Amino acid sequence: MKDSKLSAAEVIAGWNAPDQVAAAQAHLLSPFESMEKLGQTPDRPLLTRGEGVWLYDEAGRQLLDGPAGMWCTQVGYARPEIAEAIAAQAMTISYSSPWYFLNGPSAALAARIAAVTPGDLNHVFFTTGGSSAVDSALRFMQFYNNVLGRAGKKTILARIDGYHGSSHLTAAVSGRAGNRPNFDLEMETISFLSAPNMFTRPEGMDEAAFCDHLIAELEERIETLGADSIGCFIAEPVLASGGILVPPQGYHQRTLEICRRHDILYISDEVVTGFGRLGHWFASEEVYGITPDIITFAKGVTSGYVPLGGFAISDAVLARIAGEKSKQSFYSNGYTYSGQPVACAAGLASMDIIEGDGLLEHVRDIAPYFQAQLATLADLPLVGDVRGAGLLGCVEIVADRAKGVSTDLDAKLTLRIDRLCYDKGLIVRPIRSMCVMSPALVITREQIDLMVRILRESITEVGIAARAEGLLP
Incomplete structure (x- = not known):
């Protein structure tokens, strides 16, 4: 296989399927790979x-x-509108460094997303996917509190059965135990709350009582840790990889109110629920009645055609560390492919289809x-x-x-x-x-x-x- 040099055109045209499987068997390391079966015929x-x-x-x-x-x-697959937008942008300008330049597609997509986010979430930061979107949002929380002079306000409240990504930080805040074996994760600044799982709630407890139970746990945790040590609460509107866990009615509004009261940033992880999955661009406000401080997104933003992610953040949060309050700080977190023009063109085309259809x-x-x-x-x-x-x-x-x-x-x-x-x-x-x-x-x-x-x-x-x-x- 070492001398295999197939062109892109040959692969797209229909490279021999057994040879594709053999190449994967010999060279491809897939996500969630079984080491016991490495090098054998793939299960996939x-x-x-x-x-x-x-x-x-x-x-x-x-x-x-x-x-x-x-x-x-x-x-859906094979939408020519997205393929044509990708090709046209690649032939116009395929890349521009986000550290030194602006490009039209990223500016346009940021404005388009800001127009459909709730409340004052009017600024958008682009990343490469869901993990980097959540990682960047959590790093913003650290940056934010450092600029405000609150170096100790960094603890992250997360939830058992939540999933937020595969970077070092996002894996640490993911409450699915199955993702952790044989990995080293820094867990000292993370505190897990119970999963809002209606199916496994205590026997005899109705929905309202279960919600009260979860809220009491959150309040007790804040009292125990101290609000001055907690930087953010991160929550998927619906826990997706945790098994489509839909929290009890009123849960989101009550958790947000508690976070507001204690000056804890509320991060709504909409990597899965964003861009139409629940019938709205974002589920936070339209479905669950909340306006968080930050919303993360990825996946559906380009309908999966090319990688892209990011977060939208509120003007009120930014105002506390911008302008004269910035202390000359820089949010230096970023990626080579932040605002990648071809990916952003795909995002614009996908939004066109969602609206037009x-x-x-x-x-x-x-x-x-x-x-x-x-x-x-x-x-x-x-x-x-x-x-x-x-x-x-x-x-x-x-x-x-x-x-x-x-x-x-x-x-x-x-x-x-x-x-x-x-x-x-x-x-x-x-x-x-x-x-x-x-x-x-x-x-x-x-x-x-x-x-x-x-x-x-x-x-x-x-x-x-x-x-x-x-x-x-």
Whole structure:
């Protein structure tokens, strides 16, 4: 393989699939790679093309893309408008250094995003993706408090089952324990609060009481640590990789009010929920009634066509450390590809499609149907919970409720369900014991019906097989 020198044109035209797999086997280190299987035939199927909500693998199998890539292909695959915008910008100016120059696409996209953010979040900082967006927002919190002379106000309040990225800092504030083994993370300035998981709340506790319980925990934590030591609270409106956890009603407003009272920055991590996933450009204000200090975004900003991320920040926060109050400081955090013009052109084209095709209105119209159809799976014996918001849905597999949730058996059965769904033409995202869906915003009712039918068939067949094997009562 050392002498393999295929051109881009040859690869795009259809490089031999077995040779692609062999090249990956020999040279590619993928995310979440199994070291035990390194160098063996990859478990991951080889995808060859996409169109709309559909993907196609090397065997020619048509697959409904249930997770929209990684929560990101908002407008679907093979949209010529985005491809043409990328090509045109690349032939105009493909790169400009953000340290020394401005470029038109980044200025235009910043203005476009500022026009749809809540409240006074009118300044936008661009990064390369979700991890760098959250990392930059957290570093801004550190910078902000240093400029204000509050060097000790740096603790980050995060939540169990939250996910915020794969950089050193964002991995540390992610509350999913499965991301931590064999990595060294600096955890001293991070304090985790309970996950707002309605499914696993204490038995007999209703939604309102559960919300009170979570709020009391937050207030107690601030009292214990001291507000003068806490820099920010970071929260996804819906905990995505944690299993589509939708907090109890009123939770977001109450946590924001507490943060305001104690001068703690509120960072709303909308890397997943931003750009239409819940039927609005951002979910913070329109869905959950809050105007945070910072909103992070990525994924859907370009519909996954090229990498881009960033954060929007409020004028009120910036005013405290800008102008005469700046102490001649510089927010020197940045990236070679901050405001990359080709990526920003893709973002503008994606926003054009979302607006022109009325996709926000479409999501608000179709999301109740999506949630209702998923809810029909709740009658299956293996299904412990069905939950979601907008075009985010989760079916949690629970083999034996007496043993609690997310056992090793649940995870194994969920993986079987995932593989059977794939064979039947549906991609789902298995997160331990959870089948997660977040389809492209362009999905139709007929495609939702297909998704739910395949899920029902696959869960049912896995349950029958598991009982025959003596794994279930």
